[in-house]
Amino acid sequence: MQPFRNHTGIAVPLLRDDINTDQVAPIASMRQLKPDYKTMLFARARQRDDGSEDPDFVLNKPQFRNPGILVTGQNFGAGSSRESAVWSMLANNILVIVARSFADIYRENCLQNGLLPVTLAPVDAETFEARVIAANGAAPFTVDLEMQRISGPGGADIVFEIAAADRMRLLEGLDDIGLTLKHADEIKAWEARMAAAQPWLQTAREQRG
Amino acid sequence: MPRTLFDKIWDAHLVATRIDGRDLIYIDRHVLHELHAPHAFEQLEKQQRPVRRPDLTFSMQDHTVSTQPGRTDETNPDGAAFLRAMRAGSKRNGIRVFDLGDPQQGISHVVAPEIGMVLPGATHAVPDSHASTVGGLGALAFGCGTTELGHILATQVMALKRPKSMHIQLDGKLDAHVTSKDVALKIIAELGVAGGRGYVVEYAGPVIRAMPIEQRMTLCNLNIEMGGRSGFVAPDDTTFNWIKGRPWAPIGSQWDEALAQWRTLASAGDAEFDSEHVLDCSNLEPQITWGTDPGQVLGISGRVPDPAGASDQSQRAAMESALAYMDLKPGMELKGLPVNRVFIGSCTNSRLPDLAAAADVVRGRKVAQGVTAMVVPGSSTVKREAEALGLDQIFRDAGFFWGESGCSMCAGGNGDRGKPYERIVSTTNRNFENRQGPKTRTHLTSPATAAAAAVTGRITDVRQLLGGNA
Numbered sequence: 001m002q003p004f005r006n007h008t009g010i011a012v013p014l015l016r017d018d019i020n021t022d023q024v025a026p027i028a029s030m031r032q033l034k035p036d037y038k039t040m041l042f043a044r045a046r047q048r049d050d051g052s053e054d055p056d057f058v059l060n061k062p063q064f065r066n067p068g069i070l071v072t073g074q075n076f077g078a079g080s081s082r083e084s085a086v087w088s089m090l091a092n093n094i095l096v097i098v099a100r101s102f103a104d105i106y107r108e109n110c111l112q113n114g115l116l117p118v119t120l121a122p123v124d125a126e127t128f129e130a131r132v133i134a135a136n137g138a139a140p141f142t143v144d145l146e147m148q149r150i151s152g153p154g155g156a157d158i159v160f161e162i163a164a165a166d167r168m169r170l171l172e173g174l175d176d177i178g179l180t181l182k183h184a185d186e187i188k189a190w191e192a193r194m195a196a197a198q199p200w201l202q203t204a205r206e207q208r209g
Numbered sequence: 210m211p212r213t214l215f216d217k218i219w220d221a222h223l224v225a226t227r228i229d230g231r232d233l234i235y236i237d238r239h240v241l242h243e244l245h246a247p248h249a250f251e252q253l254e255k256q257q258r259p260v261r262r263p264d265l266t267f268s269m270q271d272h273t274v275s276t277q278p279g280r281t282d283e284t285n286p287d288g289a290a291f292l293r294a295m296r297a298g299s300k301r302n303g304i305r306v307f308d309l310g311d312p313q314q315g316i317s318h319v320v321a322p323e324i325g326m327v328l329p330g331a332t333h334a335v336p337d338s339h340a341s342t343v344g345g346l347g348a349l350a351f352g353c354g355t356t357e358l359g360h361i362l363a364t365q366v367m368a369l370k371r372p373k374s375m376h377i378q379l380d381g382k383l384d385a386h387v388t389s390k391d392v393a394l395k396i397i398a399e400l401g402v403a404g405g406r407g408y409v410v411e412y413a414g415p416v417i418r419a420m421p422i423e424q425r426m427t428l429c430n431l432n433i434e435m436g437g438r439s440g441f442v443a444p445d446d447t448t449f450n451w452i453k454g455r456p457w458a459p460i461g462s463q464w465d466e467a468l469a470q471w472r473t474l475a476s477a478g479d480a481e482f483d484s485e486h487v488l489d490c491s492n493l494e495p496q497i498t499w500g501t502d503p504g505q506v507l508g509i510s511g512r513v514p515d516p517a518g519a520s521d522q523s524q525r526a527a528m529e530s531a532l533a534y535m536d537l538k539p540g541m542e543l544k545g546l547p548v549n550r551v552f553i554g555s556c557t558n559s560r561l562p563d564l565a566a567a568a569d570v571v572r573g574r575k576v577a578q579g580v581t582a583m584v585v586p587g588s589s590t591v592k593r594e595a596e597a598l599g600l601d602q603i604f605r606d607a608g609f610f611w612g613e614s615g616c617s618m619c620a621g622g623n624g625d626r627g628k629p630y631e632r633i634v635s636t637t638n639r640n641f642e643n644r645q646g647p648k649t650r651t652h653l654t655s656p657a658t659a660a661a662a663a664v665t666g667r668i669t670d671v672r673q674l675l676g677g678n679a
Contacts, residue, residue, distance in 0.1 A: 089218070109354040187235070
């Protein structure tokens with residue numbers, strides 16, 4: 001995984017709650033094993049009924065064509081566990097999402113892929129959203145994970161909190177499987193213990209009397 | 210300290226705590242599906258990492274499979290590449306595939322319990338958000354993404370932050386034709402689509418104890434629709450009787466040992482939860498969604514709410530958008546609204562009792578003119594059992610399509626979907642915009658309510674249709 005230290009980009013406001021992964025990555029754009037993740041992002045919302053581009057959708061506006069930071073509401077990434085809803089962000093160089101809150105599985109998928117999920121304190125979120133709207137894509141914001149700060153037009157730096165473990169994992173781009181396999185002996189020991197204590201959990205196959 | 214059942218299962222599966230503070234939780238049963246697993250196989254092979262426990266890992270072909278009789282890989286042309294990649298990747302890694310034509314093929318969340326693969330107190334992972342369906346048996350299940358799925362393949366553990374615990378007590382007694390689907394929709398309406406975020410939910414109370422296993426699974430299936438990390442019901446004699454004799458369930462002395470262990474699977478009476486709720490289910494009527502998220506719910510006799518009464522600006526905007534998408538007006542009744550399409554199936558409501566409840570409504574009636582109606586059993590086993598009971602004939606005689614098992618119209622990954630602007634009554638789990646086809650308008654209900662809509666051509670109170678006392 002690529003380490004994440006900081007990211008500078010245009011912040012695009014998509015200030016709605018409960019945006020689900022069906023919206024982020026519609027299943028209709030996942031029909032191939034190797035789909036185009038770049039065009040997948042909000043593919044449905046980007047289009048009008050006749051298939052033409054919807055000029056009112058925020059990501060279609062000229063100033064937000066190449067954003068680096070998505071700013072959104074509560075419970076972002078609800079619904080399906082599809083990781084394409086993260087990969088389609090990365091394919092568009094959106095490496096930070098600032099949301100009022102994240103759905104659990106979506107946030108995990110972000111951390112697995114070096115996409116920084118930021119949740120601000122409510123008062124800071126309001127300030128930041130207002131600054132993003134005011135900036136209107138004219139100047140970029142920088143999100144610095146080492147300093148835990150967001151800087152950009154319209155005011156002073158905003159500090160954000162993130163669990164130390166999540167921060168370390170992103171900063172170092174840690175290999176998650178490698179980290180776990182340091183405990184390979186304990187996994188093996190657990191399996192041996194369970195095979196003795198509850199053998200039905202360590203075998204999974206048809207039983208014959 | 211007195212422990213909850215969640216604590217007990219978690220602690221029993223805790224292998225180690227990683228340097229970053231995450232708990233490594235052993236996964237007893239890992240079930241994959243073809244939409245996501247091929248990517249994970251490829252990732253692992255690039256890293257030259259083997260699958261640690263292929264004998265505890267199973268591949269299910271469910272998301273992209275056609276529901277047409279005599280189906281092959283190509284019947285859904287978009288699915289063929291996924292099905293083949295799944296087959297090949299599973300073979301390379303020594304993983305059993307529940308493939309097209311396998312008598313036990315079906316939706317993973319239906320198959321794993323019905324063959325006795327998943328057991329009380331076991332942990333279970335699926336790269337699918339509805340993994341917690343098997344919570345109905347007292348198993349602790351987690352949905353995950355594709356990278357996490359690769360992590361489980363390589364290590365057989367998940368690296369998790371310990372979730373908080375929630376207790377939902379369901380008091381009272383359900384009326385006739387009111388099911389756990391209605392209870393679940395009511396809970397989501399009350400707690401909101403993010404109300405369960407960060408929590409593992411234990412469902413309890415007299416309503417649960419009286420509830421058949423299949424309905425418990427429906428309830429746990431919908432736990433994700435309020436954002437819950439996982440959800441389950443403590444097992445009881447109903448559970449043990451349901452599992453006994455299933456093909457993969459323990460037998461002989463191991464059954465006795467397992468049963469003794471399973472009887473310890475309950476929260477201590479004085480265990481503390483991080484959050485507690487109580488819902489009185491007496492007099493609950495059949496529920497139906499009116500909007501575009503599973504929390505926008507009405508009783509069947511209710512009226513569409515007015516955004517003017519919304520608690521904040523964001524909620525008002527969401528309601529206005531939902532009303533426009535669904536072509537509804539505040540204050541109107543849903544009852545009587547014409548319906549174009551009815552779908553009975555999905556991991557939420559495709560088990561045998563679901564189909565039987567729908568068949569009871571359909572028997573002796575016809576699908577209303579202009580309505581397209583389909584039933585897709587959740588597994589090949591359910592299909593066979595339903596056919597043995599003649600349920601397929603009841604549906605076919607009425608004019609329903611009777612399909613081969615799979616996820617079908619729930620997410621439309623196999624090409625089964627509605628047409629733009631159709632009003633659909635569906636027993637699935639998500640009424641999101643465009644979920645069942647571009648511009649489709651989905652109302653989520655129980656199987657009986659969906660069947661009533663099919664035969665009347667309108668959104669209907671099934672209790673009135675069947676001459677009940679509503």
